[in-house]
Amino acid sequence: GNVSGSDPIIYLIILSLFAAIYDSFYWVSHLFLFMKIESKRKEKTKAGTGFLYAIRKFGTLLGPLIGALFLIFVSEDALIFISIIFFIVSVIPLFRLHDISDKPQKIKSINLVKLKPSHKFVFINHMIWTLHRIAEATIWPMFIFVVFETIQSVALISIIASITSIIFSFFSGKISNKKTHKLILFGAFIILFTWIFRMIFHEQIFYYLSVVIVGFVTLFISLPLDSSIFRIGVETNSLNTSTIRNIASMLIGSLFFGFLLLLVSVFKVSFIIATFSVFIFMLTLIIFRKRYRIG
DSSP states (O other): OOOOTTHHHHHHHHHHHHHHHHHHHHHHHHHHHHHHHHTTSGGGHHHHHHHHHHHHHHHHHHHHHHHHHHHHHSOHHHHHHHHHHHHHHHHGGGGGOOSSOOSOSSOOOOOGGGSOHHHHHHHHHHHHHHHHHHIIIIIHHHHHHHHHOOHHHHHHHHHHHHHHHHHHHHHHTTSOGGGHHHHHHHHHHHHHHHHHHHHHOOOHHHHHHHHHHHHHHTHHHHHHHHHHHHHHHHHSOHHHHHHHHHHHHHHHHHHHHHHHTTOSOHHHHHHHHHHHHHHHHHHHHHHTTTTOOOO
């Protein structure tokens, strides 16, 4: 039925609160459990991270496909119902985790001041990188929807990105640590110019091609960056590390979207911010390359 002007805003606020609660509980627990598992195989953390990425992206690939089929052949209500079923089913494997402790042995308060400089370096770079990640995962699909004006175009973005990531996730985890720093800089360099070209060239085929390019080289950065965070958790405190990572992501995301809320030209400014963040990310790696490492 008809709703008043304020109802959609209230509805969005309520949805946002639930999304924030989900984000906090799911991601902190998800990363904590992964770190607990990796603590038994410390020397293979990077390979484990690659496998984790591949599984995530496989789910991201299936999601748009299943969603599109239900929207086209059934209904929106059926899509919501099947999504609820998938959420319920996804909990079942957690009850079979008998060989690891899913409860922290010691609860320690988080003290950001006392973090090692090398750990701070990793988390700060994670925040900088998150600006690009948010723009790529959220703003770019919205831009594609505005350009093509179809839900299918957005689903295609997710499918292309997921297939690209699945193919290379398994292999990226096996890359030698000696090459990690150079590959991170190479990946950041390619992504930097991809954002610049996105603002210059307006060919629709390039929009999709850029997703393949970014999906490939992003693994050179995201995998070693996350494996560094996971290693910090394995060596120190898994719960605190996963919490700090999530706080860093949500904080920078809040600032990013809060800033965009004040603007009219959302897409152009967000692309510029993403470009600038990748440049700063590269700059910090180059300046501190002899003191701190990622990967």
